Amino acid sequence: MQNFFVDEDIRKASTISSEFYTSETCFELSKEKIFAKTWQFIGDTDEIRLSGQLVPQTILPGFMDEPVLLVRDKDDKLNCMSNVCTHRGNILVENVCQENQIRCRYHGRRFDLNGKFKQMPEFENVECFPTEKDDLQKVPFGVWSKLIFASIKPEMQLEDAIGEMQKRLSFLRLAEYKLEPARSRDYLVKCHWALYCENYLEGFHIPFIHNSLNAAIDYGTYTTELYRYSNLQLALSKGGEDVFDLPKDSPDFGKQVSAYYYWIFPNIMFNFYPWGLSVNVIRPMGTSLTKVSFLTYIYDESKLDRGAGAGLDKVEREDEAIVENVQKGVRSRFYDSGRYSPARETGTHHFHRLICEFMNK
Ligand code: FES
Ligand SMILES: [Fe+2]
Numbered sequence: 001m002q003n004f005f006v007d008e009d010i011r012k013a014s015t016i017s018s019e020f021y022t023s024e025t026c027f028e029l030s031k032e033k034i035f036a037k038t039w040q041f042i043g044d045t046d047e048i049r050l051s052g053q054l055v056p057q058t059i060l061p062g063f064m065d066e067p068v069l070l071v072r073d074k075d076d077k078l079n080c081m082s083n084v085c086t087h088r089g090n091i092l093v094e095n096v097c098q099e100n101q102i103r104c105r106y107h108g109r110r111f112d113l114n115g116k117f118k119q120m121p122e123f124e125n126v127e128c129f130p131t132e133k134d135d136l137q138k139v140p141f142g143v144w145s146k147l148i149f150a151s152i153k154p155e156m157q158l159e160d161a162i163g164e165m166q167k168r169l170s171f172l173r174l175a176e177y178k179l180e181p182a183r184s185r186d187y188l189v190k191c192h193w194a195l196y197c198e199n200y201l202e203g204f205h206i207p208f209i210h211n212s213l214n215a216a217i218d219y220g221t222y223t224t225e226l227y228r229y230s231n232l233q234l235a236l237s238k239g240g241e242d243v244f245d246l247p248k249d250s251p252d253f254g255k256q257v258s259a260y261y262y263w264i265f266p267n268i269m270f271n272f273y274p275w276g277l278s279v280n281v282i283r284p285m286g287t288s289l290t291k292v293s294f295l296t297y298i299y300d301e302s303k304l305d306r307g308a309g310a311g312l313d314k315v316e317r318e319d320e321a322i323v324e325n326v327q328k329g330v331r332s333r334f335y336d337s338g339r340y341s342p343a344r345e346t347g348t349h350h351f352h353r354l355i356c357e358f359m360n361k
Contacts (some may be wrong), residue, residue: 002024004356006349016329016352021192026359027287029092034266035064036357037155038229039162041281042269043065044179044297045146048072052098052113056091058081059150062291063284066141066152069093073113074119080141080150081115086134092150102136111136139240139284145174147279155159156229164227169272171247176299177276183296189320191327192354193267198278199271199323201347202262203233206313209318216242216308217258229354233348242274242307258308263347265354273309275300288327292316 004020006309007013022027048055051072058258059066069083069092081343083092090106101118102111102129110118115136123129141150142158149158159166189196190200197206203222207214217235237243239257260272269280276299283291294312298304305311340349 001029001359004359006352007357008353010346010349011341012248012267012342013340013349015340015348016355018336019192020355020359021194021327021330022287024127024287027192030284030359031064033310033361035060035284037358038151039142039149039151039154039156039264039268040064040160040267041147041279042068042141042150043070043148045078045143045148046077046179048098050077052100053096054093054099055096056093056103057150058185059152062094064152067091068150069102070138070148071102071113071115072142078115078141078143078148079140080148082139083138084136085109086117086136087120088097088101092136097136097238103160104346113212142278146177147174155328161229161264164230164232165232165260165264166272168232169260171250172272173276177297180296180298182299187292187316187320188285190289191290191323193282193290194351195323195330196282196290196319197263197267197340198348198351199319199326201231201263201351203235204341204344205322209322210315212311213308213315216310226346226350229262229265231350233263233347235259235261235346236361242309243249244274253354263351265351266358270308274307275303278309280313 001021001023002017004016006016020163038168042057042059048070051074053072055070057068057070059068067083069081069146071079071081072199073079080101085092085104085106087104087107101113107121109120112118115138117130117134139150141148144162203219207219214239216238217240222234225236234276235258237256240256246253246257262270264349267282271278271280278295281293283293285291
């Protein structure tokens, strides 16, 4: 694998080499180099409200496939731990349940709700046993209001990843947002995961690809703000309708904000609209296949299907069609990289720079 390089100065820079999208080796390496070290969105606290509840989750199924277990203990505290038995590696909890301990059904090893080893049959003469290695490993996790994040070996604090979004949107009543499964869905897109992300990271294509979205937002005022591991695209409304009712202490007070589009490196998008939130989790499935999960959280149903947050399914199909085309293009022997628009592609440049930083380590 080559050392990837994208110049810090967008005016001088070329986009990341197409090897990143085409190479199976890069795809495999990105698991440990990028995805194990960053934060993933793994659900919300509505699924785990009662003490003693055990909720098995998998970090990025089909890619990272890391089994973790969310537990609400007897003191009502949330824990996140490995869902793999420390004896011979059985998956401990397969379905949501409520228990006062964790018991492996393979050979009966038991743990308390904090993952501490408690007891194991037929282990009387085993030396140096039990040790800490027999406890379930803790998985770093954190909660923003009701949204739960976890990471395998985080290279940054959760706050470094989502802190800017948390601060800017502290006025939202996130605890009242409700996941609406009927309005959530998965899309299979025939492209590399990074192509899907970089398309999201620029509004440059909106006037070309999305006519209905272009009619709702004022493209001239569309801005991108970059942070260390995240960025924000701010879309203002054309008509002054279907905008956020912002408090005076918001830095955006007085603006007609129709959407906050937050992206968290490497693969999560939080799109806030006056009606609620659409979380997009981009799941790599192969160098040419990506599963995109749209999770819809509703706050104010009366505002659904209006403004920038309307017709998301149509916008999604328009994006899919174009990135599937780009997927074919980046595999061409005649293409390796291109240049950036300093006015319109700072988000994509930021993303490529982060990929280089993580892949080259
Ligand atoms: S694998 Fe769990 S007790 Fe043997
Ligand atoms: Fe788009």
